[in-house]
Every structure is written in structure tokens, then in C-alpha cells.
Amino acid sequence: xxxxxxxxxxxxxxxxxxxxxxxxxxxxxxxxxxxxxxxxxxxxxxxxxxxxxxxxxxxxxxxxxxxxxxxxxxxxxxxxxxxxxxxxxxxxxxxxxxxxxxxxxxxxxxxxxxxxxxxxxxxxxxxxxxxxxxxxxxxxxxxxxxxxxxxxxxxxxxxxxxxxxxxxxxxxxxxxxxxxxxxxxxxxxxxxxxxxxxxxxxxxxxxxxxxxxxxxxxxxxxxxxxxxxxxxxxxxxxxxxxxxxxxxxxxxxxxxxxxxxxxxxxxxxxxxxxxxxxxxxxxxxxxxxxxxxxxxxxxxxxxxxxxxxxxxxxxxxxxxxxxxxxxxxxxxxxxxxxxxxxxxxxxxxxxxxxxxxxxxxxxxxxxxxxxxxxxxxxxxxxxxxxxxxxxxxxxxxxxxxxxxxxxxxxxxxxxxxxxxxxxxxxxxxxxxxxxxxxxx
Numbered sequence: 001x002x003x004x005x006x007x008x009x010x011x012x013x014x015x016x017x018x019x020x021x022x023x024x025x026x027x028x029x030x031x032x033x034x035x036x037x038x039x040x041x042x043x044x045x046x047x048x049x050x051x052x053x054x055x056x057x058x059x060x061x062x063x064x065x066x067x068x069x070x071x072x073x074x075x076x077x078x079x080x081x082x083x084x085x086x087x088x089x090x091x092x093x094x095x096x097x098x099x100x101x102x103x104x105x106x107x108x109x110x111x112x113x114x115x116x117x118x119x120x121x122x123x124x125x126x127x128x129x130x131x132x133x134x135x136x137x138x139x140x141x142x143x144x145x146x147x148x149x150x151x152x153x154x155x156x157x158x159x160x161x162x163x164x165x166x167x168x169x170x171x172x173x174x175x176x177x178x179x180x181x182x183x184x185x186x187x188x189x190x191x192x193x194x195x196x197x198x199x200x201x202x203x204x205x206x207x208x209x210x211x212x213x214x215x216x217x218x219x220x221x222x223x224x225x226x227x228x229x230x231x232x233x234x235x236x237x238x239x240x241x242x243x244x245x246x247x248x249x250x251x252x253x254x255x256x257x258x259x260x261x262x263x264x265x266x267x268x269x270x271x272x273x274x275x276x277x278x279x280x281x282x283x284x285x286x287x288x289x290x291x292x293x294x295x296x297x298x299x300x301x302x303x304x305x306x307x308x309x310x311x312x313x314x315x316x317x318x319x320x321x322x323x324x325x326x327x328x329x330x331x332x333x334x335x336x337x338x339x340x341x342x343x344x345x346x347x348x349x350x351x352x353x354x355x356x357x358x359x360x361x362x363x364x365x366x367x368x369x370x371x372x373x374x375x376x377x378x379x380x381x382x383x384x385x386x387x388x389x390x391x392x393x394x395x396x397x398x399x400x401x402x403x404x405x406x407x408x409x410x411x412x413x414x415x416x417x418x419x420x421x422x423x424x425x426x427x428x429x430x431x432x433x434x435x436x437x438x439x440x
Contacts, residue, residue: 008307029294036301070252075117076277081263090223097214100202106131110152124153128401147413193420295347322360337385
């Protein structure tokens with residue numbers, strides 16, 4: 001007979017093997033979860049079949065999970081409605097004449113687009129097509145241009161609305177609205193950090209490069225009209241939730257409808273645009289739900305094996321300082337980020353790491369405060385995985401859209417931004433008030 005700890009370890013080993021064989025992560029989690037259940041129940045399939053039936057019904061009848069397709073649809077409308085170009089043009093109108101200003105404009109546009117799209121991969125893909133040609137036309141170096149877009153693309157999963165934050169909230173029973181509010185200040189700090197990196201890099205490499213022309217105040221104010229829908233949508237989603245006059249599903253519905261109207265007004269919702277938006281929403285939602293169900297089955301099997309609770313007891317009785325345990329968890333996230341996407345990491349690790357974190361005494365935080373704070377910290381570390389050489393997914397996306405640019409060039413360009421990310425994580429870890437300041 002295998003112990004529960006052995007069964008849990010074997011299930012995780014099988015999952016990693018399947019991922020190494022390039023099986024879809026949702027299917028891999030399902031297979032690993034099935035193995036876990038069968039070993040715990042000595043081959044009896046009745047508990048497995050009952051659990052699958054119950055998990056699917058329970059998860060998809062959750063009201064909170066219904067917001068995911070709405071936010072995905074909002075992002076699809078934004079992509080096909082030309083909002084990315086409007087954001088970049090508006091940012092360039094205001095700060096494009098600074099040294100490194102167009103790169104800063106790309107970072108700012110990524111932040112704005114992430115506030116609507118909620119996907120880092122979609123943000124990196126869209127802004128690569130919009131910003132990279134302009135940066136190259138103004139003689140920005142390949143490393144600065146590609147590094148900026150790849151790094152700023154990660155803001156899509158940090159700045160609300162964020163699908164991984166919604167999934168984290170569902171898994172941990174934390175308020176989605178509070179998580180969204182907690183992510184705003186760290187998101188702004190991320191943008192500021194990238195601005196500082198761009199400025200330093202531009203001062204070193206662009207001394208002899210002519211700056212973009214400075215625009216008049218009339219042109220700047222005119223540019224704001226083009227991005228007014230972005231401000232309106234963000235205001236509805238965030239301040240509607242915070243003010244209590246709209247719940248999450250209502251805010252997501254209004255945001256999706258507003259994006260659809262804007263896309264239609266700009267001409268992006270003709271037959272083909274509408275079809276691609278709906279198809280993209282269906283594909284992304286199906287993929288997310290498959291991963292969710294796979295993670296539910298695997299985590300249920302791991303709970304049956306007692307692995308998460310054994311690890312939590314070990315961590316609390318190991319004698320290690322709480323901060324050391326936290327740093328080990330964050331290091332695991334950095335390693336996993338090289339081979340897994342952000343949503344899969346959240347779904348796989350939170351049921352294991354969350355009980356450990358909740359047993360640690362960290363900075364005198366209460367349980368609810370710790371749950372929200374750890375969600376923001378975990379998400380920031382997860383997003384670094386998207387740009388960690390050599391396997392960060394954003395690196396491949398940006399390299400694809402940058403002409404005659406090697407993956408090595410993109411990887412070298414991202415290094416200064418990784419430094420800024422490490423500083424930001426340290427600040428949020430040691431100053432929890434940064435992510436809890438607006439929660440009251």
C-alpha cells in the first residue's frame with residue numbers, strides 16, 4: 001500500500017511528465033487526478049465518477065465563474081475594435097517627445113489595454129503589432145523595443161479585470177472586488193518601474209536619436225476623446241464594484257457591451273470582426289474551463305491523499321522562518337513559469353500553497369488580509385514567468401512580430417525589466433500596505 005503522500009507525489013510527477021510530452025495542461029491535470037483517485041481507492045472507479053459528475057456541476061453552476069466569458073468577450077471586442085491603436089496614439093501624443101517616450105507610450109498602452117483585455121498573451125500580441133513598427137521607425141534599438149513590449153505585456157494579468165485573479169478568488173473564497181482593488185497600486189508601481197528602466201536604457205542608447213515631435217495641448221486633449229471608452233469601461237468595472245452599485249457580473253456585462261458598441265462605432269464589428277470575436281471568446285473560455293475542471297479533479301485527489309495538509313504541517317513544524325517558506329514558494333513559481341502558463345500555475349499551486357501561507361505568521365496580517373496580499377504577490381511572480389528566458393511565452397510572441405530579431409536579442413532586452421520586477425515584488429512583499437491600502 002502506498003501512503004497518501006506517495007500517491008500525491010506520484011500524481012504530480014505524472015503531471016510534469018505529461019506536460020513534458022506537450023500534452024494540454026487541462027488534460028494532463030485530468031489524467032493525474034484520475035490516477036490519484038484510483039490509487040487512493042484501490043482501483044474502484046465509483047468515487048472517481050461521482051466526483052467528476054459533482055465537480056462539473058458544482059463548478060459550472062458557480063455564479064462568479066460566469067464573469068470569465070464576459071471579460072474574455074470584452075477583450076475580444078477591444079482587440080478587434082482598434083482600442084490598442086487608440087491607446088498607443090494617445091500615450092504618444094502626451095509623452096512621445098520624451099527621450100524613450102515612445103517606448104513609455106507602449107508600456108502605458110499595454111497597461112490601458114490590460115485593463116480591458118485581462119490577458120497578457122493577448123496584450124503582448126496586439127501591442128507588438130501596434131507599437132513595434134513605430135518604435136523601429138523612430139530608430140529605437142531592438143533590445144529596448146522588444147523588451148518593453150514583452151515586459152509591459154505582462155500587465156494584462158495584473159491590472160484588473162484579470163482572469164487569473166478571478167480564478168484565485170474562486171479557489172480561495174476571497175472577494176473578487178477586493179482583489180481587483182488590491183491590484184491597482186501594484187499595477188501602477190509596475191508601470192512606473194518600467195518607465196524608469198526605459199528612461200535609463202534610452203539615455204544610454206539614444207543620445208544621438210532624434211526625438212518624436214512634441215504635440216500641442218489641443219492635440220493632447222483631442223487624443224483623450226479616442227480613449228474615453230477605456231476610461232469609462234475601467235470606471236464602470238472598478239468603481240462600480242467598489243461603490244457597490246454593480247456586482248461583478250453586471251459590471252462585466254456593461255463593460256463587454258460598451259466595448260462592443262465602441263468596436264462597432266469604429267468599424268471593427270462588421271461580419272468578420274464579430275465572428276472572430278465570438279469564436280475567440282468561445283475558444284478561450286473552453287480552454288479556461290477545461291483547465292479549471294482538470295485542476296479541480298487533481299486538487300480534489302491531492303486533498304484526498306492529504307498532500308497539501310501534510311506539506312502545511314511540515315512547513316509550520318519545520319522550524320524555518322515564515323519568510324523563508326514564502327521565498328521558497330516564490331522561487332517555485334519562478335521555475336514553473338518557464339514551462340507553464342499563468343492560469344495553470346494558479347490552479348495547480350494555490351490549493352497546495354494557500355494552506356501553507358495561511359498557517360504562517362507574516363507581518364502580523366489577519367487571515368483575510370493575508371489571502372488578498374498573497375494573491376497579488378503570487379500573481380506578480382507568475383507574470384514574471386511569461387518573460388523569463390528561455391521559455392517565457394511573451395518572448396516568443398514579441399520575437400515573432402519583430403522583423404529580423406533573434407530570441408536572444410529579446411531575452412537580453414528583457415533583463416533590465418526583470419530587475420524592476422524583482423524590486424517591485426520585494427516592495428509588495430515587505431510593504432503589504434501597498435496592496436491593502438484601499439481596502440479599508
